[in-house]
Amino acid sequence: MKKSVENVADLFELQEDNCKRFVDRIIKTNREVFIMSSLLEKQMCGYDLIKEIFTRCDVFLSQGTVYPVLYTLEGDGLLHAEYSKGDMRSKKYSLTLSGRKAAEKDVEDFAKALEQVSLLLKR
Amino acid sequence: MSLMLKNTINGLDKILFDEIPKGSVVLVTGAEGTLKSGLVFSMMTNYVAANDEHGLYVTLEQNVESHLRNMSSLGIKKESGLHIFDYRDMRLEWMDSELDLIKTTEEVIDSYKEKYDNMTLFALDSLNALYSISEQDNMRNKIYNFFSHLRDEELTSFLIMESARSRISGQFSQFYQIEHFLADGTIELGMIEGKGGVKRYIQILKMRAVKHAMEKHQITIGDNGINILGPIY
Numbered sequence: 539m540k541k542s543v544e545n546v547a548d549l550f551e552l553q554e555d556n557c558k559r560f561v562d563r564i565i566k567t568n569r570e571v572f573i574m575s576s577l578l579e580k581q582m583c584g585y586d587l588i589k590e591i592f593t594r595c596d597v598f599l600s601q602g603t604v605y606p607v608l609y610t611l612e613g614d615g616l617l618h619a620e621y622s623k624g625d626m627r628s629k630k631y632s633l634t635l636s637g638r639k640a641a642e643k644d645v646e647d648f649a650k651a652l653e654q655v656s657l658l659l660k661r
Numbered sequence: 662m663s664l665m666l667k668n669t670i671n672g673l674d675k676i677l678f679d680e681i682p683k684g685s686v687v688l689v690t691g692a693e694g695t696l697k698s699g700l701v702f703s704m705m706t707n708y709v710a711a712n713d714e715h716g717l718y719v720t721l722e723q724n725v726e727s728h729l730r731n732m733s734s735l736g737i738k739k740e741s742g743l744h745i746f747d748y749r750d751m752r753l754e755w756m757d758s759e760l761d762l763i764k765t766t767e768e769v770i771d772s773y774k775e776k777y778d779n780m781t782l783f784a785l786d787s788l789n790a791l792y793s794i795s796e797q798d799n800m801r802n803k804i805y806n807f808f809s810h811l812r813d814e815e816l817t818s819f820l821i822m823e824s825a826r827s828r829i830s831g832q833f834s835q836f837y838q839i840e841h842f843l844a845d846g847t848i849e850l851g852m853i854e855g856k857g858g859v860k861r862y863i864q865i866l867k868m869r870a871v872k873h874a875m876e877k878h879q880i881t882i883g884d885n886g887i888n889i890l891g892p893i894y
Contacts, residue, residue, distance in 0.1 A: 585754035601751050601760060602768025609746065610776055627753040 558596070564652075565597045570607050571648045572599075574633065574641035577617070581632035584608055616640055664711035666817070669704040672889030676865050678872040681846065683781065684815045685869070686808050688788075688840055690824040691850035695861060696880060696887065698728070699735045700850065701784045701819045702743075703887050708782060709742035716743045716782035717773045719766060721790035724749040728786075736886045744773060762795050763803050767810050774814055783816040788840065789823050801839055808843045820844070845869040850880065853893060862893050 565572055569591075576582065576590050584605050592598050608631055611617040616637030619629050633641055667677040681687065689697050705716045720728050724747045729739060739745070746769055751760070766785065774780050785791065792800070811818045822840065841847060846868035852859050862877040876892040 583754055584750060600765070600768055601755060602765035603772050605751050606746060606769050606772035606776075610744070610773075613744070627756075629750045 561595070562597050565591070565595055566599065566603070568648060569599050569603060570611070571644045573604065573607055574611070574616075574637070575645045577631060577633050578638065578641050578645070581630045583628035583630050585628065587631075611637070664708060666704055666708055669707040669711075670700070670887050670889060671885070672878075673704075675889055675891070676863065676874040676876075676878050677868065678874075680871070681817060681868065682870050683817055684812050685845040686811050686818045686820065686843065687846040687848060687868070688820050688822055688844045689848045689850065690822045692852070693823060695850035695852060696735075696882065697821045697823075697850055698786050699732065699737060699882070700848075700863070700880070700887060701786070701821060702728075702732050702739075703735075703737045704819070705782050705784060706737060706740045706743045710740035712781075713779075714742060714782070715773070715777035715780040716784070717770065717780060718743060718745045718784045718786065719769065720745060720747045720786045721762070721794070722787055723747065735882055736884060744777075746773075759796070762791055763807050766791070767807065770810070770814060770816070781815070781817060782819075783811060783814075784819040785821065787821040787823055804839055805843065808840075824849070841867075846871070851877075853877065855893075860893060863889060 572591055572595070573587055576587055576594075582590065584601065587608075588599055588601065588604055608617065608619075612619050612631070616634060617631045618634050618637075619631050621629055665680045667674045667680055689701055691697050702718060705718060708714070709716045718728075723731070725745045728745060728747070732739065748762070751765075770783060795803070820840070844867070847866040848868075849864045849866050851862055851864075853862055854860075861880045863880045864877045865873040865875070874892075877894070879890040879893045881888050881890060
């Protein structure tokens with residue numbers, strides 16, 4: 539539903555909403571990069587990853603979009619998964635050597651792509 | 662050379678005379694131990710291997726490891742194009758949250774479709790499990806939308822359903838009709854007791870746009886996997 543703009547504060551809020559919508563879409567579409575980027579810092583389970591990305595980006599990636607990415611990345615040999623000692627409830631994922639290289643390259647390329655898109659829009 | 666679904670199991674062409682149209686939603690029903698999972702998994706794994714396509718098998722009842730052990734005991738191997746998704750990790754980690762598993766399953770399908778654009782097959786094992794752990798509100802609409810989603814994605818889908826359980830307990834009886842109306846096909850698997858002992862059978866109850874046999878045919882499991890033999894009577 540469209541919000542009505544009655545004053546300057548409403549306008550700022552509307553602009554922020556619009557910006558948030560784009561950020562939301564960018565992160566959801568490129569969630570593999572954000573998942574790999576989060577795993578560059580530490581090993582995490584699906585739950586931790588969703589929480590981490592929500593805290594950092596204010597975007598909620600649903601379970602049905604995150605776990606398939608983890609399973610396919612594991613299948614491709616980019617992630618290693620293991621259950622924590624004494625806690626069979628959470629499967630922790632870490633980057634393999636090739637996964638780390640791929641993650642670093644993806645993060646770099648993704649940042650470059652965003653810069654290029656930004657420049658194209660400003661022309 | 663491409664392989665048709667009706668040729669993925671030895672003898673399946675005795676009961677299916679034409680190919681199942683792409684995007685069909687087929688129910689595979691039967692009591693426990695009637696080879697429902699084995700039949701579906703076997704069709705999918707042979708199909709994706711021969712056609713260089715991808716398939717997704719979602720299991721709610723078992724985890725990947727135990728499902729693969731069961732399949733291996735039936736002589737059925739998983740090919741690389743067939744992906745299995747189980748809910749074990751998700752359900753354990755999100756124990757305290759209420760997951761909408763129908764919506765989540767749709768998201769899982771979309772995620773695999775994004776990754777593998779030549780994903781053409783889908784299976785859910787089982788529809789009963791999905792019902793039992795889903796919010797019951799508005800279930801008829803949710804199921805209608807779920808079937809529509811599968812068709813929109815142009816996935817030939819096999820939905821496994823334990824029918825005996827639903828008939829005995831009545832737990833799922835209120836939904837029992839809707840899947841049958843909505844599905845393009847129903848394959849029934851069962852057991853029949855005769856002079857020679859108990860035999861497993863397969864029968865096509867319905868398959869839209871496909872010529873098929875009406876009789877119950879014997880289904881066996883041998884060293885080379887599943888075989889469909891002649892009519893049982």
